[in-house]
Amino acid sequence: MNYIDLFAGAGGLSDGFIRAGYEPIVHVEMDEAACYTLKTRVAYHYLKATENIGVYRAYLRNDITREQLYGYIPRDLLSSVINLPIGGESNSKIHSLIDDQLDQKNISKKDVDLIIGGPPCQAYSVVGRARSENGMKGDPRNYLYVQYARYLETYQPKMFVFENVLGLKSAQKGIFLSNMERLFEKKGYKIEVFTVEANNFNVLQNRKRIIIIGWKDDFVPTLPDLEAVRLNQGDHVESLLKDLPPLNAGEGKDKYMDYARLPDKYLRSSGIRERLRELTQHVARPHTQQDKEIYKIVVDKWNNHSERLDYNSLPEKLKTHSNRDAFVDRFKVVAANCPYSQTVVAHIAKDGHYYIHPDITQNRSLTVREAARLQSFPDSYYFEGVKEKGSRTAAFKQIGNAVPPLMAYEIAKVLKPVLESVT
Template sequence: MPRFLDLFAGAGGLSEGFLRAGYEAVGHVEMDVAACYTLKTRMAYHWLREHDQLDIYNQYLNREISRNQFYDHIPQGVLDSVLNYEISTETLPAIFEEVDALVGEEPLDLIIGGPPCQAYSLAGRSRSETRMVGDQRNYLYRHYAEFLRRYQPAYFVFENVLGLLSAKDEDQTLHFDNMRALFRECGYSTEFRPLNASDYGVLQNRKRIILIGIRGNYEGFYPDIPAIPNQYLVSEVFGDLPAIPAGGGTTEPVPTAHYDGQYLYESGIKEYDTEPVTFHQARPHTDQDLEIYRIVVDTWNKNGTRVSYIDLPANLRTHQNTTSFLDRFKVVAGNLPHAQTIVAHIARDGHYFIHPDIEQNRSITPREAARIQTFPDNYYFESKKGVPSRTLAFKQIGNAVPVCLAYHVATALLDRFDEQN
């Protein structure tokens, strides 16, 4: 099967989709320490599963062994395939040396990944005084190109936000045009499509640019990635999880209830009935926020309408900004076919992601967010020091590529590899 390298890998949503499709991961490069541990643990999970030793993984999740003791059961080469680096001009030589050893004598078939999107996103530009012009994150694609020059994969997959299409450099040229020109200089033809995760088994409205490059001069090579009709509602991600109040729940494994539906199985989120989940822990909220949540959920459940910030009772409006971000309190509506986009801001507060059950009256948990991102229930999100962190889990989940979207891109591209062979 094709071998890939994942750059700017994050917590591994993109990688997980390619692994599920049958690709082999040669290595991952990621700057965030916590995300690197998440990747190590996930690669350890795949190795243990392949060798019929998942009881060791379950011992770790149940805190019967420490993270170091858990890693002692894993071949060092598996753990060392995750490289903790910020990709920069200064670090490239060291990264190349380690990737060279991981790649070995066999060809590297594919490079995947997308640089951090803040510099390209419309939201990021709107919050920046300079509109992100000159921000060094705009130019991370140049480092991506250096990996293409060195390893010459047959294909590459570059993922980013729709704002990439309109982001401009200081000379008013489009970063996207400059990027594609550089990839041409590296010997690659490129084609792209804007894809919405909601068309590919994800109960979330999340639009992304998926650019695919092929080595050589080609046209019309972009694989057909047919959309999947969605017959499910967002409530599918909540139904079998224990009901908990604000501040309730735990990061430790808890069993799920019996599940009569099909979505969680079809999406690969759930593998077997009553499978335990981790990080089903709700953040606490102030009395004021809880009252706002009750109003927001009650209005939605009764009328199917969203509550604008300026429509809240005066005693609950404490923000001075009453002209923008008026939908800052928003329920994740269980009776809709898709939720709003899960973003990294969920690590700061949950106001935009309120649970639809007014009896629970809280924002969603990391596990619920992970399900909306189609991470499997057995996916564990690590911290820097091995102590579970709800905040770091939220951050990793919000920054990730939905696994099901990645899987369908990977499966479609696999057909191209099969044709070449």
């Protein structure tokens, strides 16, 4: 099975499909840093497939540069990552680049199996609308699904997978979702909308999302019920943290560190901890003394009393935010003894107050690697910045906006027999 990935981000959705045995044709993404992440992931998969993974390990150890890493990868593979915004004048160029990849891979347009991906979600998210003065009305991102439909029309895949936030159902009182359905039907596709929770797919995170499965209206598929999936094995968040070296605020290394202990069952079965021994991007943010005082209160409240902090209950000297009515849970521990964490969102790039490590002796927020694990990214995933050196802000943003690869993998698996029945 092959696919085109639109609005690819850092490739979380794509990586799940690759793990399930699908082959990417192209990834299209406008963010430059995310495109470097995608290229580095292309390098990983190529080197692994050609039994040359030692080159990738050398990159994680900082023995070779990114440019040197890419020198081992065929140009046509690297050029399958298209760094352009979808829409407007870019579309013709994107189509040309996709057609080049189809030719190189000997795939005709009529043999494209899938289009996957979902437009940026800020315009549909409840939080995004609440923070916008006009509720995101007039935001051009509201209409990126129109561009998605144009790619369906051009490449006529057998099916598509469209991921987005739960707020899509309520945005403009459901008008956008209704308009999507009508537009997709006009392009020759029927759809079914599923509301899924990542923790039901064995991701240790509370993350509700919309998954729209679309199919060409010339066949009737037997779709799996994604809402009925229950794959959680009873694991807890501590499984994602306990093999990592303890850090204090401001400590750690981008490339690389050794693990503190062997992986547990969950890390092995989920594919998060692989055979590579190089641990990267385990660097803790520096924090102010005031923040660290608050963090200790937050962690103590949860670990000893199973209580969350209400911001207004802090000592007066620690309350510096003028808004005392909204976001009173702005400081929150990632509870080790829970089966899943709070939702990881792109705001983690701004500060870590909502993602405090549960070990009070470390007294810090999560590292990039810990946040990536909550999203079920494998440890072999390296999140790039625009420059050679990894950017913590860029990495957090990519992680917060991603689809959990483990959830994507399970969706890809159950869709495979449906696709095979129509090829």
